[in-house]
Amino acid sequence: MRLIAENLGGERGGETVFSNIGFALEKGEALIVTGPNGAGKSTLLRVVAGLLPAARGKVLLDGGSEAFPTVASASHYLGHLNAMKTALSVEEDLGFWRAFQGEPGLNVEEALETVALGGLGHLPFGYLSTGQRRRASIARLLVSRRPVWLLDEPTAGLDKASEERLARLMRGHLQDGGIVVAATHLPLGLEGAKALRMGQVL
Amino acid sequence: MAGRPERGAWVQASEIMLALFLRDIRLSIRAGGGALIGVIFFLAVIVTIPFGVGPDLNLLSRIGPAILWIAALLACLLGLDRLFQADREDGSLDLLVLNGDRHMLALTVLTKCLAHWTGSVLPLVVAAPLLGLFMNMEPLGIGATALTLLVGTPAITFIGAAGAAVAVALPRGGLLISVLVLPLTIPVLIFGVSASYGAVADPAPFLQPFLILAALTLFLAVLGPLAAALALRHGTD
Secondary structure, eight states, rough: OOEEEEEEEEEEETEEEEEEEEEEEOTOEEEEEOTTTTSSHHHHHHHHTTTTTOOOEEEEEEESSSSOOHHHHEEEESSOOOOOOOOOHHHHHHHHHHHOOSSSSSOHHHHHHHHOOOOOTTGGGSSSSSSHOOOOOOOOHHOOSSEEEEEESSSTTTTHHHHHHHHHHHHHHHHOEEEEEEESSSSOOOOTTEEOOOSOOO | OOOOHHHHHHHHHHHHHHHHHHHHHHHSSSOOOOHHHHHHHHHHHHHHHHHHHOOHHHHHHHHHHHHHHHHHHHHHHHHHTTTHHHHHHTTHHHHHHHHGGOOOOOHHHHHHHHHIIIIIHHHHHHHHHHHHTTTTOOOHHHHHHHHHHHHHHHHHHHHHHHHHHHHTTTOOOHHHHHHHHHHHHHHHHHHHHHHHHHHHHHOOOOOHHHHHHHHHHHHHHHHHHHHHHHHHHHHHO
């Protein structure tokens, strides 16, 4: 399985944010997207996920399996927003996404243990702190299987220990033959990851 | 794949949609869900009408079905703006759209409509017979009006979903949705009211307008979610 972006260009409100971005990621490879604010990191991730139309170029998944034929169906997207309902308990939120996204992975209890939120599943999501919310949202990546993880500032709000835990999770995902594309300005602790610096004169 | 169950795609899809349905129902009855807003508005309108119209019982019973239908129509439009906006604000909408590659986005929208209808509109239909008494309606008329509301109000939700999807990015899109959707709901209102009258007024037929109402609901159950899915897919930013 290969995730390929060819000559990609992105727009926001008619303004070109980036152009001529290209990469190809094999199984087990990660791409770290860095750049100053406004360089188009988030836009790039949304274009890759298919949530925004590409102004130019295309994204394709080469050799997708029967379960993951397209980029969108093969991708987990962790954006700025956590996509969890504050009125529901963490268990209910994760249980819903596990059922809705299909291809179930860890069960809710195990996923919460993995992000060190074990025993907090009964709390409403709204009661959690910023960092805990982010961790619960990261647990969403674990409850259903997707080969491609698209992570937008995944460490936002996380403490040191949680950052290391996330790095471990990403390394594990890469070892299992997954692909990670992460937009960040902090080092994520992934050795051998490809780097894409945005916002420079092309 | 090894772990892939051999169950039919339909069973799988219905389980997935049941999960979404139950989540939306849960959200609508929890704090801030707003399931009761519609029914309280409905109650307020119907209770005020007799004071405004005056104590003419014959007049009240004559306009009863129409008033119930108009009040229910407006109450249906009330909560529609939150149908997709709540999901957009916390990022869930992105994932619903992203998963549209796996199971049709229109099916997701249809499920959300059904959950919205069950949570916010079904209470109106249940309250309608009681409020019919306020309008001095006879039992047959009350039953017919409740039945037409039961069959006709889903159509309003389905049209409303398309309006809600178009206005999803607007911060205060509630009024815009009502303006967009109201002209399209007029046929539903016309056939709903004429079927309700048909049950009590002798020469007027009941079955024909009722069947057209049912057909409208079925037609819009397909068209509304498809249009809404199209708007949502192109409205992400």
